Amino acid sequence: xxxxxxxxxxxxxxxxxxxxxxxxxxxxxxxxxxxxxxxxxxxxxxxxxxxxxxxxxxxxxxxxxxxxxxxxxxxxxxxxxxxxxxxxxxxxxxxxxxxxxxxxxxxxxxxxxxxxxxxxxxxx
Amino acid sequence: xxxxxxxxxxxxxxxxxxxxxxxxxxxxxxxxxxxxxxxxxxxxxxxxxxxxxxxxxxxxxxxxxxxxxxxxxxxxxxxxxxxxxxxxxxxxxxxxxxxxxxxxxxxxx
Numbered sequence: 485x486x487x488x489x490x491x492x493x494x495x496x497x498x499x500x501x502x503x504x505x506x507x508x509x510x511x512x513x514x515x516x517x518x519x520x521x522x523x524x525x526x527x528x529x530x531x532x533x534x535x536x537x538x539x540x541x542x543x544x545x546x547x548x549x550x551x552x553x554x555x556x557x558x559x560x561x562x563x564x565x566x567x568x569x570x571x572x573x574x575x576x577x578x579x580x581x582x583x584x585x586x587x588x589x590x591x592x593x594x595x596x597x598x599x600x601x602x603x604x605x606x607x608x
Numbered sequence: 609x610x611x612x613x614x615x616x617x618x619x620x621x622x623x624x625x626x627x628x629x630x631x632x633x634x635x636x637x638x639x640x641x642x643x644x645x646x647x648x649x650x651x652x653x654x655x656x657x658x659x660x661x662x663x664x665x666x667x668x669x670x671x672x673x674x675x676x677x678x679x680x681x682x683x684x685x686x687x688x689x690x691x692x693x694x695x696x697x698x699x700x701x702x703x704x705x706x707x708x709x710x711x712x713x714x715x716x717x
Contacts, residue, residue, distance in 0.1 A: 520706070529711040530643075530651065530694050543705055579650055583706075590704045593697055594641035594656035601650050 486511035488580045488599035496574075496606050502567040505557075506580030506599055513561050514538045518583030520595060521554060521565045523576040531576075536563060537586050570606045577601040611699050612640075612709035619715040620685045630678045630695030630709045640678035640697045642671060644689075645711075651694065655680055682714075690716040 491505045506519070513519060521533040534544035536554045544552050553566045567574060581595040612632040620626035630640050639658065643651035653662050655671035668683045678697070682689055695709040 522708075530645075530696075530708040532696070532706040532708060535706070543703070545705065546701075584656075590638065590698060592639050592641075592657045593706055594653055595643070595651070595696070596653050596656070596662060598650040598652070 486582060486597050488582065488597060490578060490580050490599045490602040492602050493604055496570055496604060497608050498571055498606055499569055502565070502570050502574065502604055502606075504565045504578055504580075504602065504604070505562050506564070507560070507562045508582075509561070513556060513563060514558055516585045516587055518586060519554075519556070519563045520581045520583050522579045522581055522595070522598075523574075524579070524601075525573075525576040533565065533567075533578075535583055572606050575604065575606045577603050611707050612695055612697060614693075614695060614709040614712045616710065617713050617715070619717055620682070621717050622687060623684055625681065625683045626685055626714065628680045628682075628693050628712045628714065630680075630697075631676055632697065632700070632707075632709075633676055634698055634700040634707070635673065635676050635678050637700075638698045639673060640671070640695045642669075642678075642680045643694045643696065645692045645694065654693075685714075685716050687716050690714055 487509045489507045496502045518535045520535040536542040551568045556563045579601045580599040582597040641656040645651040654669045659671045670681045694711045699705045699707045
């Protein structure tokens with residue numbers, strides 16, 4: 485069974501870059517799935533950040549696209565999130581999640597496996 | 609603002625049936641998936657595709673879709689079903705990007 489585990493950066497200063505990794509166990513990051521990042525500000529709803537496929541294809545939320553990069557490290561079986569120029573509005577629990585298989589097309593999007601989430605606080 | 613709209617709060621009497629809805633133009637083209645989230649926990653997938661339940665999800669959870677509305681139905685709601693529920697699908701931009709609804713807090717009375 486695939487398990488996902490986010491790293492724990494904790495506190496990030498305003499204007500700096502938030503960096504997170506998601507370690508994948510029980511499966512390969514080179515499998516036919518999308519690998520996603522989702523965040524949730526305290527007391528608010530879920531927000532999709534972006535996704536990547538093992539070929540390197542990536543998609544991002546337009547509201548964050550200018551600041552976000554998602555990448556893969558196949559040798560470590562993990563994928564990463566970088567969010568630049570953070571502000572207090574980026575304070576949230578960040579989740580990594582596995583999406584549906586790439587081969588299933590666009591019609592049936594879902595996230596079937598989630599990490600436990602990690603709280604990132606932006607504060608000086 | 610979200611392209612998928614959910615009622616913020618819904619309540620149901622214990623043992624009764626409740627339907628949680630998700631509206632959006634993109635739902636005419638894509639299916640929705642549904643997630644249950646309890647306080648302090650990660651979301652859990654409960655319904656995906658036409659009406660598919662992952663292993664371990666009780667059969668009292670079901671999904672349906674009509675026009676621009678996707679629905680999650682809980683038949684015989686239990687106390688442990690009290691949680692936040694989120695729908696997810698793709699947006700209407702044509703770029704197939706993912707989007708969440710704003711979430712529905714379900715109270716079981």
